[in-house]
Amino acid sequence: MFIDPYLQTLLIITAVLTAIIMALLAIMLISRLLTSLNRQKYKLKTQQWEDLYLNYLHGDLSLEETAGLMEGEKPYWLWQFFAPYLDVLAGSDFEKTKTLCREIGLIDYYKKKLHRGRTVGKATAARVLGALRCRESVSEMLNLLQSKNPILVQAAAQGLAKSGKTETFFTTAQALLGNTFFTYKGATEILAGFGENICPQIARYLEKESGRLPAVGQGQNIKSPKETPRKNTVNATDYRSIMIDLLGFFKYRQALPLLERLLEKADEETTVHILKAFINMKEVPANLDLKSYLEHRYWTVRNFSARAWQLTGDRQALPVLEKLLSDRNWWVRYNAAEALRSAGQPGLEILEQNTAEADQAAASISSYALSRSEV
Amino acid sequence: MSTWAIVLIFYNIFVLFYFTGINGIYLLLVVIAYMGLQKQRSAERSADRDQSFRSEFYRPLSVIIPAYNEEATIVETAYSALALRYPEFEIIVVNDGSKDHTLGVLEETFNLEKYARDFSLDIPCSAIHNIYRSRDYPNLVVVDKQNGGKSDALNAGINVSQFPLFCNIDSDSLIDADSLLKVVDLFAKDWRIVAAGGTIRAANQCRIEDGKVTEINLSPKFWVRFQIVEYLRAFLFGRAGWSFIGGLMILSGAFSIYRRKAVVQAGGYRLDTVGEDMELVLRIQRVMKRNEREYRVVFLPDPVCWTQVPETYRGLRTQRHRWQRGLAESLFGNFEMFLNPQYGVTGMLSYPFFLFYEFLGPVIEITGYLVFIFSITTGIINPPFIILFLFVAILLGILLSTSALLMEEIYYRSYPRLRDMIILFGFAILENLFYRQLHAWWRFQGLIDYFFKKRAWGTLERRSFTEPGKAAGKIN
Amino acid sequence: MIEAVAQPKKILVAEDDPGLNRLISFKLEKEGYKALTAFDGKAALKIALEEEISAIILDIMMPFLDGIQVLKKVRTAKPHLPAIVLSVKSRENDLNQALELGASDYMTKPFQPEKLIDRLQKVLGNN
Numbered sequence: 001m002f003i004d005p006y007l008q009t010l011l012i013i014t015a016v017l018t019a020i021i022m023a024l025l026a027i028m029l030i031s032r033l034l035t036s037l038n039r040q041k042y043k044l045k046t047q048q049w050e051d052l053y054l055n056y057l058h059g060d061l062s063l064e065e066t067a068g069l070m071e072g073e074k075p076y077w078l079w080q081f082f083a084p085y086l087d088v089l090a091g092s093d094f095e096k097t098k099t100l101c102r103e104i105g106l107i108d109y110y111k112k113k114l115h116r117g118r119t120v121g122k123a124t125a126a127r128v129l130g131a132l133r134c135r136e137s138v139s140e141m142l143n144l145l146q147s148k149n150p151i152l153v154q155a156a157a158q159g160l161a162k163s164g165k166t167e168t169f170f171t172t173a174q175a176l177l178g179n180t181f182f183t184y185k186g187a188t189e190i191l192a193g194f195g196e197n198i199c200p201q202i203a204r205y206l207e208k209e210s211g212r213l214p215a216v217g218q219g220q221n222i223k224s225p226k227e228t229p230r231k232n233t234v235n236a237t238d239y240r241s242i243m244i245d246l247l248g249f250f251k252y253r254q255a256l257p258l259l260e261r262l263l264e265k266a267d268e269e270t271t272v273h274i275l276k277a278f279i280n281m282k283e284v285p286a287n288l289d290l291k292s293y294l295e296h297r298y299w300t301v302r303n304f305s306a307r308a309w310q311l312t313g314d315r316q317a318l319p320v321l322e323k324l325l326s327d328r329n330w331w332v333r334y335n336a337a338e339a340l341r342s343a344g345q346p347g348l349e350i351l352e353q354n355t356a357e358a359d360q361a362a363a364s365i366s367s368y369a370l371s372r373s374e375v
Numbered sequence: 376m377s378t379w380a381i382v383l384i385f386y387n388i389f390v391l392f393y394f395t396g397i398n399g400i401y402l403l404l405v406v407i408a409y410m411g412l413q414k415q416r417s418a419e420r421s422a423d424r425d426q427s428f429r430s431e432f433y434r435p436l437s438v439i440i441p442a443y444n445e446e447a448t449i450v451e452t453a454y455s456a457l458a459l460r461y462p463e464f465e466i467i468v469v470n471d472g473s474k475d476h477t478l479g480v481l482e483e484t485f486n487l488e489k490y491a492r493d494f495s496l497d498i499p500c501s502a503i504h505n506i507y508r509s510r511d512y513p514n515l516v517v518v519d520k521q522n523g524g525k526s527d528a529l530n531a532g533i534n535v536s537q538f539p540l541f542c543n544i545d546s547d548s549l550i551d552a553d554s555l556l557k558v559v560d561l562f563a564k565d566w567r568i569v570a571a572g573g574t575i576r577a578a579n580q581c582r583i584e585d586g587k588v589t590e591i592n593l594s595p596k597f598w599v600r601f602q603i604v605e606y607l608r609a610f611l612f613g614r615a616g617w618s619f620i621g622g623l624m625i626l627s628g629a630f631s632i633y634r635r636k637a638v639v640q641a642g643g644y645r646l647d648t649v650g651e652d653m654e655l656v657l658r659i660q661r662v663m664k665r666n667e668r669e670y671r672v673v674f675l676p677d678p679v680c681w682t683q684v685p686e687t688y689r690g691l692r693t694q695r696h697r698w699q700r701g702l703a704e705s706l707f708g709n710f711e712m713f714l715n716p717q718y719g720v721t722g723m724l725s726y727p728f729f730l731f732y733e734f735l736g737p738v739i740e741i742t743g744y745l746v747f748i749f750s751i752t753t754g755i756i757n758p759p760f761i762i763l764f765l766f767v768a769i770l771l772g773i774l775l776s777t778s779a780l781l782m783e784e785i786y787y788r789s790y791p792r793l794r795d796m797i798i799l800f801g802f803a804i805l806e807n808l809f810y811r812q813l814h815a816w817w818r819f820q821g822l823i824d825y826f827f828k829k830r831a832w833g834t835l836e837r838r839s840f841t842e843p844g845k846a847a848g849k850i851n
Numbered sequence: 852m853i854e855a856v857a858q859p860k861k862i863l864v865a866e867d868d869p870g871l872n873r874l875i876s877f878k879l880e881k882e883g884y885k886a887l888t889a890f891d892g893k894a895a896l897k898i899a900l901e902e903e904i905s906a907i908i909l910d911i912m913m914p915f916l917d918g919i920q921v922l923k924k925v926r927t928a929k930p931h932l933p934a935i936v937l938s939v940k941s942r943e944n945d946l947n948q949a950l951e952l953g954a955s956d957y958m959t960k961p962f963q964p965e966k967l968i969d970r971l972q973k974v975l976g977n978n
Contacts, residue, residue, distance in 0.1 A: 007763065010760070010763040010764060010766075010767060011763065014766055017770040017773075017774055018770060021770070021773055024777045024778060024780075025777060028784045028800075029793070032784060032793060032796060035788060050873065054874060057964075058878065058881055084868055084869075084870040084871065085874070087961070088870075088960050088962070089961055090960075090961035091963040092965070093963050094963075119414070119417045120413070120417040123418070124417070124420040149417075150564075151414075151417050151421065152417075154421065154564065155421035158421065180564070181564065181566055181567055182563070182564055182565070182566070183564075183566040185432040185433075186563035186564050188432060189563070192432075330494075330537055331537065333493075334537070364491075365493045367493070368490075368492055368493035371490040374490075457914070457915050460867070460912075462912065512915075512916070512920075513920065
């Protein structure tokens, strides 16, 4: 029925498949062998290095001696060894470590990798150079910011942030928002690596921007800006929000008057971020009346103003907080209850009263808040 | 030649092409997984994970563990969850009206006390009796409720949790300490992600101490070994492959993470299906689409969840029956996704794949074997050719399983002993000569169940959330 | 009368990062202390309660029980045990809480281990 050539082809295919399977098996075995050898070696080396390094830090070994025993080793292994220390050390110990890394050629190696490596190599290099706080590869990293690969953009942004070159801050921020899918928090975390020296720049930027903000009621985004897809153009509200977040993170209280001014004209999203900044700074501008924000139509604003209220202790707002115990959003109720709990005797009394209220939600959240006081 | 013969010949060839097709597609997925994992490496190498742990930019997360009659394993699981490295999280164990001493064991071990925890009933669920907190571990919460099934327990857990993310873990699963960091890292780097799932591995006969797997052993149990190979092929690299092309449709219920808001919007877990995790993932995608939100469902090859897989024939069979029914319920419950270009790769590729290969596949496989045997014994078809063709199809299957093993060797190297790898290779071969056929038969039965039998359970199914026949203890 | 040889003071180093833990222990031993190590909150609590230690160096972010919880529980048993708390700068609330609970001092990461040792000696000197 079927002629021999077909049979022949099938036989050949069978043979090929069997050969491939055997080859895969062989690769597995070899890979395993190599890796276990490597692992043992790595373990031994890191133990040696640990002894050397700790003694070097303590001053018992000189730079030359230590470097002499560490150079020529696999750069990636060296990096893995030093990485946890670099993240945690500061001051002279950090500098000593960096000098050691330079002496053993680690910095040069990764500078070259950044320039000429493949994606994985470049990403690692950016991370290494960032951890070592190198300022020398800034132009390379700026190039990487424009990469189509979000991973490289992120690695470059991290590297630049840690290098401390604050003049690259805005470019990095724009690239991070425009070329990746980062969330606010993710982007803020990386940008915070630049350190608090960026705060004056940010404040100046926001000053300029404050002239251009539309008044509340105009140009309102009903849909939160996070939900709309980013298409390489940076959403102005996103950008501004992250700037404000950073001011809050660094507790840059000099910006309080500026933030107060921005608050007057801010849209919902920006309002929330400004309130968050106040909370982080542990200070609310003296003349700010939170009542209108406590009764704002967006729950996020009500929520954060309840938290911000804890910093003012303004007795006049207590009845408003009490009303919020029946708010339709759980987080608002929760934070209103927390605010009352922090308000000393009058707040606790209000909570006690509410546990017996007809409103189920208010009663429940009040009991919960009171139970937290018992811990 | 009679028409019969022609029909048989063509059917045989059709079946063989089917086998080649399914193995070929899986092989493609493995290759895609490989390329994707390489790409992932650059993300890993540049990640500053310790930073996340120390930073304030985390999103707080709730770990929800539904439990029904789990007195033997719940403490270990809770310890595993407590050992997680994450800046702010809470653990919510939901005791779904257990008949055994699950609650008692928890009360004793963790020094529980009742407290007036408030929550909002975002998703309907059966009555919650009491909520407890641990005096020793302030982030451990236990919810005691009326029995309602696993989905109901999960929904209750979601109600009590208020953090923006939640992680669903099976009551007999153990998770790697760094898993949460890795997962949330993904959520922070991509605002589109609504759900993510991790790798599941068999913990049977591994040494477990304080909720951590301290020694990975290859189980000596016959059925477990098949599952190890299978999990690597289908769950690890299969899913990784789908994830990298944007068509991931299933997350394992044993370890999955969701944005709470998205799940509440979708209405929570459905109570009338046994495949609640898969069904939810599909439904979330539809809800996101309807609201015109961009979304991503991703698979993380890195974080690992260890779970007990069935060790007996019966246990495994029951599980696979259930999975097949769950697959059917999830697919047909979300049929609008079928070949719908709006759903991208998921609608155009994954869904049809799962429908034709995973769901209807057993029909073709079983009838295929029968027809094949019939053809050979009646001598209608020239034996050498057809046998050789079958051989090729099987070899392709072995190639697939072996490449999964190779990938596991390159990326994880979980099994320390060389002997283990050889044994697994043996089982990779055996899998294609015996296990897959048996598996097809079980799935076939599941399919029949779905279409013809009335489902005897509803929301009051008193089913343990773990598999029957699973090892309740562990080697220590 | 034969005077007993002074035993080295035992210091508990509770820090989940193994490299850092080793670094601190190393420096302590060079200064003549004996370092007891713990890599998570549960282990730290156990050692703190069972051993005769002179001070704790306590990281806040640890698995099982964070530093605050450990401190709380240790305080009920050993109210005068000096404790130096380590944490990240951004987690100010934790540090404040720790100080309220009677921590003798704190350091934020990244930091200089030398300074840590200095502060430890000061704290021990005061006792």
